[in-house]
Amino acid sequence: MLYLKKYFTEGLIQFTILLSLIGVRVDVDTYLSNQLPPLREIILGPSSAYTQTQFHNLRNTLDGYGIHPKSVDLDHFFTTRRLLNQVRQLDRLSVPSTELNTWLVHRETETVVSTSSQSSPSITLDNGAGLEDINNIDSTPAMRGGAAAPESTYNLNAADSSLGAVAPEGNQEQGNANGNDDLTKEDIDLIDILWRQDIDLGAGREVFNYSNRQKESEEKPGLLESKDRSEEQESWRNGINLQGSPPVDGETGESIPEQLPAIGSQTSLSLQECLRLLEATFPFGEEAEFPAPGVTQEISVSNEEAPSTSQSLPLGSQLPGAEPQLDLEQQWQDIMAIMELQAMEVNNTDLQTNFSGASAPNGTTESNTVANFGLATRSTPINEDVSLHQASIPSCSQDFPQIFNTQLESTSIPPPRASMPRLSSSNSSNINSTFGATNLTGIFLPPPINGSSSNVTSTPTLPDPFATLLEESMLDEISLLDLAMEEGFSQAQASQLEDELDSDSGLSLDSSHSPASPSSSETSCSSAASSSSTSATFSEEGAVGYSTDSEVATAETEEGAVGGYQSEYSKLCRMSYQDLSQFHGLPQLDSISHNHTYNLPLSSPFSEHPELPLTAGKKTIRDKHSSKLQPPQDLLDKHSSRDERRARTMKIPFSNEKIINLPVDEFNELLAKHHLNEAQLALIRDIRRRGKNKMAAQNCRKRKLDAIISLEQGVQDLRRDKARLLKEKMEFIRSIRQMKHKMQSLYQEVFSQLRDEEGRPYPPSQYSLQYSADGSVLIMPRSVTAAEQNRKPEKKQKDKKK
């Protein structure tokens, strides 16, 4: 056993080292802790869960993944674990409104992660599970190394909050690095109001094709970077301005200031920027002209944040009739889009650069902001890019629900037909093609991707403990299953990725199975052992009735029975090994067996000296090592249990086995048959009590292990179910998205074919199609639409279609 363990462990270590050299990250702990009892036991020894003290230990290995309770890292570990659990709850279906905030946090933290950790792209793929955690961790003294990045993220938050406060008061806390992660309801409402204003403005801007948006979104990460790194900022700005400004200027001219509501006039620069960013992010967004003071930093930050807020919040608010389910759905879409983008970004840095280079007419008046946008982070870490995309693309996916209200409205400049189809096509192409490039390897094989695509700067800033923590906490904690699920999540749209997804799901299933398979193997082991010892077990359990014939047979059966008790646990395997070894007479293992003498069938039931045969039976095994000089009696005593020795001393005329296993009636008869003194009777009763209790203890421990095993199995089953459900959800979301795509195209088609009384097409900037409750479609002026959204649905009908 020891040798096996040693060799096995060493082999694993060597193999792991080899894999790590190749670049494959191998996390042994994951596999060990992933409910692989046999494997774990082989390496680590018998299940620690079997120890009773472990049962009372909340931090036992079952949950602690092998961390010793006394470990110094334990608190840290559990803190991490708690945070991870919190984040893990994010993927629950019931997403409360606060969830939104969490996601915002997630994005920020992601930025942090990206800046700080280059070596763990896989983390970004997670649903942000580790991000928040990471963020928190980052705030710990040990992680101060990455302080710069978090600050920027907090700035984002601050800007965001200020953004929300813009309407009433203006920016107040822009630059502060406060922890205002959460959007208050007021903020949300304000954003919503702004959003509606945007729509009301009627200034269409369909010009935005997807590539533009994407470009902007890609550039956004640069904002964060730029803020953190002033030097790079300058140089980058210059270069970026060249790229980014032209498109922006083109767009600015189209705005319609007059229609701005009072709130619009109140809005400050940051608000404007926010709106602009919203527009950039959302194709349906309107371009509103606001006085543009020269504020760059905060603005850029706010811009950064704005999309994220607008993503989730305004959508729900903007669709008054939308059920909460839709909101959830959209949030899920957000998540999905985020994941997709992350996946995209990981592999598509080249595309990013291309996009940034290929500027499309993108209307923002302010060169500063443009410059910020233009910062297109070529040298920025991938993760940052990813985060940016998270901000932008999800919005794209989200705009679909609003197609009817907003998307076509905003085309004052470009020809709607051309722009819209292009948009959709580009969108789809991006989603499909780009995602097609997504690769699981990118997730699991961070090193090459990182090295190729992103700067090394972030890596050094990341302390080793941080990286270690990330990897361990993220990969181990979240587990391959979750990770795989998340990945599958991210790849939902790409049919091409289906295979990967499957393989991925296969991976996840494997991971989920791997725990199960071991258990199965374990059970098989146990079953084998139990099968071998089943009869023995029965004989023993039935031994209460107590009928054993031959000593040897009983001895073996008893031994087997002992193993059989625990056969179902990992321990059983060991026990069975023992038994086998004993059966084969392996000398080195003989000493392993403890004194189970009480279990040993002492002999023929009615033999006056049961111990002799018993000890003889055991002697055959043990004597090989035990001193040969010992007299038989010593051996007998030595290998007998205390009770046996006592019984022998007291000259009890029958075997302990009978004392223990006989039914009460027979036991009483037996006592009555013999004339025994008080001492003998007391001893016999003690022997019986202890023997019974001994078996009871064994059963009790067995039950404990059974319970633990069943719980583990239940956890595995639940994980599998979770993975399956998530996969199904992914598919549903994908189909919904496809349907929305179709809807969009149909909308365009219908709208383009509409003609007024004079045969002229309706300008998309002024009219939009609205669904009525009865299923008919109305074309309505934008103003009406906006007003309707705000209050009552008064319908000015024009044409009715279908």
Place this chain on the structure above:
DNA sequence: ATAACCTGTCATTTT
């Protein structure tokens, strides 16, 4: 020498 583990035992509770 020590820690971890296993098993038996006792005291107590539960059945």
Place this chain on the structure above:
DNA sequence: TTAAAATGACAGGTT
């Protein structure tokens, strides 16, 4: 109410 079973806690032995 009692016996048996169950269980927590501890001790001793083994690795």
